Amino acid sequence: MPRLTALVGLILLSLLVWTPVQAAEGGIHWLDYPAAAAAQKKQAKPMLIYFHLPYCYRCKEMKIRVYSQAAVIDKLNRDFIAAKVDADKDKATTKLFNSQYTPTYVFLNAAGKEVYRDKGVIGVERFLGLLDYISTQAYKKQSLDKFMKGH
Template sequence: MKKHVWIALFGLFGLLAVESQAQTLRWTSFEHLTDSLRKERRPVLVFIHTDWCTYCKMMELRTFSDQQVVTKLQEKFYCVRLNAEDNQPITFLQRAYKFKPTGVKTGVHELAQVLGTENGKLSYPTTVFFDQYLQLQGRVVGALDAKSLKQVIESGIVLNHLAPER
């Protein structure tokens, strides 16, 4: 019996060790993005979400924890999360954006509207891609699974991250 307990404990610790080695996506903020781009030019991915959005949570838990996605994004991109209902002002491209109330306890951040609006509508989640010079390259409205995000990143259809240095 003791032998089985020890085997189970070693197995559990082994799983925990493997789990702890799993990479997690490092997000940056808009306030740190400028400094990061000064150090090294990279394309930028902006993930627009809300706290109540089920599909946003799915992307955070599944897509942005997939090890291949994490590796590709960490190597090639700066990734920024933008909560569309955050009430903190954000400066981006030398312009200040703020939260706009639309009702009692509701509203939307101006930056989320500017970056995420497609055909006159802001939907969650929306993933916005910029090149290394912060030129808008495209946006994907709706949830992306890991396979789809890898295809978008690798295809270069939305992105032109291999553009020559200016």
């Protein structure tokens, strides 16, 4: 009986880990910054530029807890152009956007102008709120904190 319970628990755990990515068509459609900049010229979408390092524990936490969630994946893929920048490998883009911390999130409006930036680990609910804040252009009218209180 303990073996059966352990097996059922393992199956349930694997489903929890596997389901969000499967539900969102294979994850976020990340581009490198040059490809994202080219895509933004063709599409009228805001851009998220995500500065990370492969060995950054905060970046790994974002990948596991936030970027694996179906709601985040769907919203980013639908409403944003998503650029992922390795701060060690793409020093030119890192310098261009003055990113000195990982993870850093730089949001550009559809015209390519920076409208918001944040850093560190952000929980799923706040990250989804942040995506709404940018995609609805609420940043033109109010602070993120005020937006989140009414959201």
